[in-house]
Amino acid sequence: MANNDHLAEYLIAPDPGAARLTRAVPAVDHLGQSQEVRVIEERPLTIFLNKREIVTAMTIGDYPEYLALGFLRNQGMLAEDEEITGVDFDEELETVVVRTAVETDYEDKLARKTRTSGCAVGTVFGDMMEGLAGVKLPDAELRTSWLYALSDKINRTPSLYLTAGALHGTVLCQRDRPLVYMEDVGRHNAVDKAAGWMLSNNATAADKILYTTGRLTSEMVIKTAMMGIPVLASRSGFTAWGVEIANQVGLTLIGRMRGRRFQCLAGAERLVRDADPSLVPDEDKKHRRKGAYQG
Amino acid sequence: MANNDHLAEYLIAPDPGAARLTRAVPAVDHLGQSQEVRVIEERPLTIFLNKREIVTAMTIGDYPEYLALGFLRNQGMLAEDEEITGVDFDEELETVVVRTAVETDYEDKLARKTRTSGCAVGTVFGDMMEGLAGVKLPDAELRTSWLYALSDKINRTPSLYLTAGALHGTVLCQRDRPLVYMEDVGRHNAVDKAAGWMLSNNATAADKILYTTGRLTSEMVIKTAMMGIPVLASRSGFTAWGVEIANQVGLTLIGRMRGRRFQCLAGAERLVRDADPSLVPDEDKKHRRKGAYQG
Numbered sequence: 001m002a003n004n005d006h007l008a009e010y011l012i013a014p015d016p017g018a019a020r021l022t023r024a025v026p027a028v029d030h031l032g033q034s035q036e037v038r039v040i041e042e043r044p045l046t047i048f049l050n051k052r053e054i055v056t057a058m059t060i061g062d063y064p065e066y067l068a069l070g071f072l073r074n075q076g077m078l079a080e081d082e083e084i085t086g087v088d089f090d091e092e093l094e095t096v097v098v099r100t101a102v103e104t105d106y107e108d109k110l111a112r113k114t115r116t117s118g119c120a121v122g123t124v125f126g127d128m129m130e131g132l133a134g135v136k137l138p139d140a141e142l143r144t145s146w147l148y149a150l151s152d153k154i155n156r157t158p159s160l161y162l163t164a165g166a167l168h169g170t171v172l173c174q175r176d177r178p179l180v181y182m183e184d185v186g187r188h189n190a191v192d193k194a195a196g197w198m199l200s201n202n203a204t205a206a207d208k209i210l211y212t213t214g215r216l217t218s219e220m221v222i223k224t225a226m227m228g229i230p231v232l233a234s235r236s237g238f239t240a241w242g243v244e245i246a247n248q249v250g251l252t253l254i255g256r257m258r259g260r261r262f263q264c265l266a267g268a269e270r271l272v273r274d275a276d277p278s279l280v281p282d283e284d285k286k287h288r289r290k291g292a293y294q295g
Numbered sequence: 296m297a298n299n300d301h302l303a304e305y306l307i308a309p310d311p312g313a314a315r316l317t318r319a320v321p322a323v324d325h326l327g328q329s330q331e332v333r334v335i336e337e338r339p340l341t342i343f344l345n346k347r348e349i350v351t352a353m354t355i356g357d358y359p360e361y362l363a364l365g366f367l368r369n370q371g372m373l374a375e376d377e378e379i380t381g382v383d384f385d386e387e388l389e390t391v392v393v394r395t396a397v398e399t400d401y402e403d404k405l406a407r408k409t410r411t412s413g414c415a416v417g418t419v420f421g422d423m424m425e426g427l428a429g430v431k432l433p434d435a436e437l438r439t440s441w442l443y444a445l446s447d448k449i450n451r452t453p454s455l456y457l458t459a460g461a462l463h464g465t466v467l468c469q470r471d472r473p474l475v476y477m478e479d480v481g482r483h484n485a486v487d488k489a490a491g492w493m494l495s496n497n498a499t500a501a502d503k504i505l506y507t508t509g510r511l512t513s514e515m516v517i518k519t520a521m522m523g524i525p526v527l528a529s530r531s532g533f534t535a536w537g538v539e540i541a542n543q544v545g546l547t548l549i550g551r552m553r554g555r556r557f558q559c560l561a562g563a564e565r566l567v568r569d570a571d572p573s574l575v576p577d578e579d580k581k582h583r584r585k586g587a588y589q590g
Contacts, residue, residue, distance in 0.1 A: 023535040027558045030439070030572045037558055042513055042534035058513065144325070159446060163533030165551070166510040185534055186513060215461040218337055218353065237460030239337035239480055240318040256460070263322045263332055277325045 005203040006153040012180045012197065021060050040164040042185050042276075048097040049069055049078075059189045060160070060167070063182065064089045066196030067189055067271075068096035074195050074223045076131030112222060115286045138206040139255040145275040147233060149176035150211055151257055155283065159183060161213075170194050171211040178211075187214030191223050198227065205229045216242045218257050225249040231270065233257055238265055259283040301448040307475045307492065311458040316355050335459040337480050342366055343392040344373075354484045355455070355462070358477065359384045361491030362390035362484055369490050369518045371426030426521055431544045433501040435525040440570035442528060444471035445506055446552055450578065454478060456508075465489050466506040467498075473506075482509030484520050493522065500524045511537045511550050511560075520544040526565065528552055533560055554578040 007013060027037040043061045047054050047068045059067060065087045072078045083101035150173050160183045161167040168187035172180040172194045182193040204230030212234045214220060218241040224232040233254040243265045246253040250269030260280035302308060338356045340364045342349045354362060360382045369374045371380040378396035445468050455478045456462040463482035467475040467489045477488040500523030507529045514538040519527040528549040538560045541548040547562030555575035559566060
């Protein structure tokens, strides 16, 4: 099936040919033969909120503005109604500065916490858990026919992963339509880039489905909840804390989605079983290999 | 081949039965059938160096002392000859405190940098790159027969991954012998736990091989170099910066190692081709699925 009609459904699809994102590197293989291998670029990007440096992310370097906006939003450092006055990327300095009309207290809060905790990782994680307090995700319908259609379309989409490997993908979807497909060396970056796109386009969250190739860890679940998206689906597995948080915020958590199979570990009440699994083909070898989503 | 003689070669092997590491969670599958799924635990662990809180890691929670020691060593916060006076794990507080005879300047350095950078991720990364200055890894021999033997033994080792998925594995090896097999939700934690074991057991690094299921990113390459290990091998792919740093420090970088196939992107001069690849069986489906190392 070389049917690629579904590619027209994307607002943003991967660009495997983008010269700046991959590099050809000399290699020798198991037979001792020299060859060239395409590998993914990995660059530091330092994100500033107004005057304060917040984090340095390792990223492939596409959509730095979306990454910065999405990261700050998912950390709860930008309010939903925040007035953003500028997002400036400097390629040479490898920095993005996000400016807000009102300087939030997050900068001070972070500074305070950082001094006491010595590390913004714990800090930022603390912020995220705080940000979750009281979050209840909206009602939504999740048809199994959409899950199967999305899986199939995403598997058949040309990606940087298929070119260079060592990448994770996140696809923002609506019903059975994949809208925005982001890839990155860090699976959290891919999600943050999708969040940044949503913020920049005032996209509604209640009718969306987030698909990721990565594992359903606590941080992935928290980010999805911060984005207000009621459904998170993945090819990969779960962690106990991820499942706990999903139940707490009312997120539907679908994992180990391959071919006709999937497991739902939270929010199963949203599932509408309108597809007959026995009619869904198993993934062929090529797609099964995509399970090895680390190239 | 249910031959498990190789398990006797391990000094530390995975403990898939350990009650504290996994949890049974109710699930519904694609057929609407209820089932119980075993998922991996994920817990915060906060690492202190003397009086200073350094980082909060998300970990499965086994070998917290090794994780703390290995993390600090790999960040260059513990010198090779550092006199460590205590490593105290508090399960209730989820903290590990590493005490040194002489308080290093790393705490102050980190505090300083943290204040200026606002995040220890960038900071710590900066420390790691500094730590690498002048590192040249020792000469070593790498027989392809060892690579094939290790791959086969590791694939046939019962693991938490096979029980609960969503895990990465790192195996510290010597010639064709797997010594210490660590797993964690974060692939960096698995490497740090192996590093902590080495530090605690004064293990030599020059004759070791590090095997990981994870991708060969810059941070993985830096950690391996900080451990003084001349060979890093993986089932997964590469990033351009990882390859660059491997060439800089003289690390042999083997990736996409599956069945008879592998690619060497740095340090190929250490390879001794003493095995005939055509005699190496391809991985069967079960092992191929292990490529999907995220469960």
